[in-house]
Amino acid sequence: MKYIKQFSIILLISLIGEILHLLIPLPVPASIYGLVLMLLGLKTGLITLSSVKEASVFLVEIMPLMFIPAAVGLLDSWGVLRPILIPFAAVSLLSTTVVMAATGKITQFFIHSDKKGKADKDEQHS
Amino acid sequence: MSSTVKDFLFFGAVISILGYELGLFLKSKFHIALFNPLLISIIAVMVFLSALGIDYESYHESAKYLSYLLTPATICLAVPLYEQMELLKKHKKAIIVGTLTGVLTSMVSVLMLALLFKLDHQQYVTFLPKSITTAIGMGISEEMDGIVAITVACIIVTGIFGNVAAETILKVFKIHDPVAKGLAIGSAAHALGTTKAMEMGEIEGAMSSLAIAASGLCTVIFTSIFANFI
Numbered sequence: 064m065k066y067i068k069q070f071s072i073i074l075l076i077s078l079i080g081e082i083l084h085l086l087i088p089l090p091v092p093a094s095i096y097g098l099v100l101m102l103l104g105l106k107t108g109l110i111t112l113s114s115v116k117e118a119s120v121f122l123v124e125i126m127p128l129m130f131i132p133a134a135v136g137l138l139d140s141w142g143v144l145r146p147i148l149i150p151f152a153a154v155s156l157l158s159t160t161v162v163m164a165a166t167g168k169i170t171q172f173f174i175h176s177d178k179k180g181k182a183d184k185d186e187q188h189s
Numbered sequence: 190m191s192s193t194v195k196d197f198l199f200f201g202a203v204i205s206i207l208g209y210e211l212g213l214f215l216k217s218k219f220h221i222a223l224f225n226p227l228l229i230s231i232i233a234v235m236v237f238l239s240a241l242g243i244d245y246e247s248y249h250e251s252a253k254y255l256s257y258l259l260t261p262a263t264i265c266l267a268v269p270l271y272e273q274m275e276l277l278k279k280h281k282k283a284i285i286v287g288t289l290t291g292v293l294t295s296m297v298s299v300l301m302l303a304l305l306f307k308l309d310h311q312q313y314v315t316f317l318p319k320s321i322t323t324a325i326g327m328g329i330s331e332e333m334d335g336i337v338a339i340t341v342a343c344i345i346v347t348g349i350f351g352n353v354a355a356e357t358i359l360k361v362f363k364i365h366d367p368v369a370k371g372l373a374i375g376s377a378a379h380a381l382g383t384t385k386a387m388e389m390g391e392i393e394g395a396m397s398s399l400a401i402a403a404s405g406l407c408t409v410i411f412t413s414i415f416a417n418f419i
Contacts, residue, residue, distance in 0.1 A: 077350045083406060091406065094259065094324060097261075119268040120256060122261055122265045123265050135231055158295060159320065168362060169286060173283030173287065174280055
């Protein structure tokens with residue numbers, strides 16, 4: 064029974080996400096509307112953690128498998144990719160590395176300065 | 190062979206999962222980043238299909254049921270995110286600045302590479318939404334008159350690369366903080382990278398999930414500006 068209820072809630076939110084995607088003329092997919100709705104639901108207490116937890120853990124755990132079919136589809140894209148292979152590879156690999164490094168470094172810097180700022184304040188108080 | 194395979198409802202899912210199991214086995218035997226279960230499973234399925242002369246369409250006919258759960262699974266990323274809500278609030282400023290950095294770095298790096306390779310407008314806008322989740326990226330590419338098939342291919346290659354290379358990149362650039370690691374992976378490599386962040390830990394997974402939604406939505410706004418630059 065627990066799993067039926069959990070899956071029902073998750074699929075219902077998926078459906079609401081699809082309806083929002085249909086109604087709102089923005090390139091935002093059902094999954095993102097759904098993610099935001101689920102978060103709001105949990106935050107407001109409309110959805111309790113225990114009413115979605117196990118099914119969510121299961122779905123998130125098997126998520127990598129869901130990308131295999133689309134990725135194997137790259138087989139069919141070879142034709143369109145070949146003429147622009149070098150820029151394609153450069154954009155995919157270089158830009159991804161730069162984005163990951165920059166985001167990580169900046170976030171880490173601000174977290175450390177946050178902590179330092181707080182520590183200084185604490186010191187002043189004591 | 191292709192026509193026989195089309196009749197099997199479970200063919201696609203089974204060989205995809207077997208490919209993933211092979212990847213998990215290789216990963217446990219050899220501790221090399223390249224033996225990434227996702228990468229191995231994709232290559233294994235490609236080799237298997239080519240060897241038996243099965244076309245992609247016949248495979249996809251039954252493999253598509255695996256992707257059916259992608260929307261519900263993405264929605265469930267809200268659960269680990271909710272569980273880390275306190276941490277999110279605590280580092281609000283760092284997370285906002287980090288997310289904007291990710292989106293802008295992505296746009297600027299694509300712009301610079303496009304100038305370097307002298308890409309035309311259509312090729313440029315095709316690559317602009319490459320770091321974000323497929324569904325948003327496809328939508329943006331379509332709206333900007335990009336080549337959607339190439340955008341999708343670029344998003345997938347980006348995701349696989351991000352998944353495989355995340356540990357190495359984070360180590361090289363000395364990024365140790367779990368919040369920073371998660372945000373970096375999600376900003377650069379969307380949901381595909383997030384599956385890696387989930388393996389690293391709860392905080393990494395939650396922050397990477399946050400980045401999928403946040404950087405995806407920011408990209409919708411920023412591409413409309415950046416699209417005018419070439």
